[in-house]
Amino acid sequence: MAESKKEDFSAFMAGAAIQAEPVEFAVSKRFKGKDGEPIKWKIVPFSAEVNDELIREHTKKVRLPNGDRKTSFDSARYGIACVVRAVTYPNLNDAALQDSYGVVSAEDLVKKMLLPGELDDLQNAVAQALGFENDIADDIQTAKN
Structure with missing residues (x-):
């Protein structure tokens, strides 16, 4: 029994972990x-x-x-930052691509390139690729039922 526990534990070692695979998505x-x-x-x-x-x-x-301090999280900018960090094709940091849309940042580019629904779909695809199986809308719908 002690041997099987050791074998199971070895699956958690860095070399044994299966790497997350890139995902392709037609945005x-x-x-x-x-x-x-x-x-x-x-x-x-x-x-x-x-x-x-x-x-x-x-x-x-x-x-x-009143002098108190509050923590504020900008979830919209965070979502765009996740997209910019995770998307490797097309290269959102490409100067020529940015110039073609008249923007100077990857964040502005993705917002200018995509329609609101497309950007939402891309953010959901990134979230799933990162291991977030359900988006918040699914969680809300489940809670309502």
Whole structure:
């Protein structure tokens, strides 16, 4: 019995862990390849450590008029930051691509390139690639039922 516990434990070692696979996702039917088919975007999952950095970048402490301090989290900018960090194709940091849309940042580019529903779908695809199986809308719908 002691041997099987040791064997099970070894599955948690860094070398044994299965790496998260990149995901391809057709964000929009508006971006078509030469074959006329929608071009798939490539999403590469990132670690919880990177996620913590993004959360810290989008969390601020604000002073209220009464002098108290409150923590404020900008979930909209965090969601865009996750997309920018996870999407590797197309290269959202490409200067020529940004210039073609008249923007100077990957965050602005993705918001200008995509329709609101497309951006929402992309954010959901990134969340799933990162291991968040359900988005908040699914959780709310489940709670209502």
